[in-house]
Amino acid sequence: MMYSFRDVFGETLCELGETFKNLVVLDTDLSKSTRTVYFARKFPDRFIQVGISEQDAVGMASGLAISGKIPVLAVYSMFLLRAWEQIRNTVARDNLNVKLIGTHSGLSDYLDGASHQCFEDIALMRILPNFTVVSPSDTTSTKSLLKQILSFRGPVYMRIGRDNSPHIYEDEEEIILGKANILFEGSDITLVSHGAMTQYTLEVAEKLTREGFTVNVIDMHTIKPLDIDILSRKRILSTPIFVIEDHSIYGGLGSAIAEYLSMTHPSHVYRIGVEDRFGTGAKNYLDLLEYMGFTPNKIVNKIKVVLNGI
Amino acid sequence: MGLIQRYGVNGRRGVKLSRLGIKMLNILYLDDGEKHLDIDTDTIRKELEELENILKDILARINGFHAYSSITSLSILYSIFKHRQMRGLRLDETKIILSKGHAAPALYAVFKFFGILDDDDFIDAFTPGSHIQSHPVKGCPMVLVSTGSLGQGLSIANGIAISHKMRGDPDDVYVVMGDGELDEGQVWEALSTASTHNLDNIILLIDRNGHQLTGPTEEIKIKEPLIEKLESFGWMVERVSGENPEDIINALNSLGELSGWPKAVIVDTHAHM
Structure with missing residues (x-):
């Protein structure tokens, strides 16, 4: 069943307000949209x-x-970047306990179009010293990671989608900040994803499985610090690695993984993301995914092109 | 001008004291009451002279880097601490943000004068890793937040002021801003935020030295009429000369008694060191 990233964020924030008495929430006239x-x-x-x-x-x-106080500022990811220099020069530099929530990220804001669709946020936030960057993939992980980022002292950027949140994890499943979750295990191909694309990555894995491949699927919900332990496993390193994200192929999780592995275990890392372009408006989410090349079928085709060339 | 000024901005309407009203209040209430300050002009001149020498020593270490801005800010920074001292308020608990971070040498001079920094603090000043940098950094005593990028101090001070209100902390938050910084849009966002949230615990002091990096302020981007601009944003404003620290101190004293509105002191300054 589909739920909404922003609804679960808004509801969880309300619950956490009881526990965290120092929690304060700031708004830039978007509270109805960010929940x-x-x-x-x-x-x-x-x-x-x-x-x-x-x-x-x-x-x-x-x-x-x-x-x-523990301030939480929720803004569309795109418009939070308008304050990137303030984030860099004050929040990051002084290592302040500010929790920034970028909503409507990636392709999730299908109707608003290119001005609102943000594929640059991970690149810009993960280069900031002191910052933790997270991108939960479903309702359960949004709840769990939101609580975890409020529980430690330090600046955080959490990226969430607008609606279209799946239910990947059961409530009791463990989601630990900084530790990626392995959703499938295989030995031919590794797929890594984060956020809203994880659900489609799972569909991609099912399709590839039906075609006889065995597939690793990793939900890298914490982009910084990167879970290098999981990336160093033989089972992963012996396969081609595809990173699927609704972010630019430059600077996102794909780049982060390639940067790390290029030093330690030179590997084939293929980045499936937004290819150096802007988005566009669409009447519904799936139309936009189709147009931008993110439906499971299109992703499978991209992977097969690569596999045929190896 | 009447004693009361009609006011309507940010969706609120009301009346507040005009600048003449503030002056009358000063004469009628402050000069007669216990809040009256006995300002010894000779002492102030002597202390400022001593401060100028401290600042000269500090500036000499960095070949006069941003000297002009430090020199014009000196009487403002001094007056804030002097006023607190005269009112018996703890100096080491002063909440102050130097939004014009490049005037840090003046801040360090004032810290040294009032005993917040001592000679040992300056041994490695301006070297890599030192907490005395050419712009203020967190880690230096009394520095609440690193600054250096212009136009951001008031927003941060507003955040501190709101949290003071939330927990009933009566302390004011001082912001020292340059006039060049007024070019930044964020300053005007923050000016509006302060009046929207009735942050009467914010005291903004603007070093109106008339210069910014590449020339006179009015040639680069017009700042005047500054009193009217700030008043139209919902602030109580005083404008005094930086030549007379006692005027700045008096302005801080009279504005400090008023509640309901954020307060600004525009200080017309000149470099004469």
Whole structure:
């Protein structure tokens, strides 16, 4: 059953407001879209409306963190990047306990089109010292990782999609920040993904399995720090590695894995992502995936082209 | 101008004291009441002279890097600490953000003068890894946040001010901003945020030295009429001369008594060191 990333984020934030008394939520006039409006209704005294001013909001979140609060700022990933320099020069440089949530990331904001669709956020956030970068793949991991990022001191960027969140994990399954989850084990091909693309990566794996391949599927929900233990396993290194993400092929998880393996275990890493282009508007999510080349069939075809060439 | 000014911005309407009103309040209430400050002009002149010498020593270590901006900020930074000292407030608990981070040498001079930094702190100053850098960095005593990139200090101060309000901390938050910084859009976002949230625990001091990196401020991007601009954003504003620290101190004293609105002191400064 499909659920919504932003709904589960908004609801979980509300629940966590009970536990984390220092949690404050900032908004840049998007709370109805990011679902922080649930928190605003329950904890009006801990909800700060900053208006459509992302740079100001990042500064305020910094000030709140300096004073011992745990500020959560949820903005569309695209528009959070408007304050990248403030994030770099204050939040990252002073290692502040600011939790940035980039919503509507990747291809998830299908209707809004190119101005709102963000394929650059992981590249820009993972190069920042001190930052942790996470991208949960479903409802359970969104809940679990949100709680985990509030539980430690330090700056975090969490990337979530708009709606279209699957249910990959059961509630009791363990999702640990910094430790990737292996969803399938095989010996021919490794598929690595994060966030909203994980569900389609699982479909890709099923299709490849039907064609006789055995496939590893890794949900790399924590992009920084990268789980290098899992990447160093023989079972993974002996296969071609495909990284599937709704992010630019430059600077995303694919790049992070290639950077690491190029030093330690030179391997074939193929990046399936947005190929140096902008998005476009579509009437529904699946139409956009189709157009941008992210439906399972299209991904399978891309993988087969590579495999035939090896 | 009347004592009361009509006000309507940010979706709120009301009245607040005009600048004349603030002055009247100062005369009627402050000068008669216990809040009156006995400012000894001679002491202030002497202390400022001593401070200028400390600043000269610091600037000499970095070949006068951003000297102009440090020199014009000196009386402002001094006045903030002097005012707190006169009011019996703890100096080491001063919440201050130097938004114009390039005036850090003036901040260090004031810290040294008031005993927050001592000679030992300066041994490795401006060398790699030192907590005394040419722009303030976290790790230096009293520095709440690293600055250096312009136009960001007020937003951060607003965040601190809101958390003070949340926990009932009566302390004010001071921001020292340059006039060149006013070019940044974020400053105006933050000015608007402060009045929207009634942050009357914010005191913004603008070093109106009339210069920015490549020339006179009004040639690069027009800043005036600055009083009117700030007032229209919902701030209580005083404008004084930086030549007389006692005027800055008096402005801080009178504005400090007022609640309901964020407060700004525009300080017209000149370099004369």
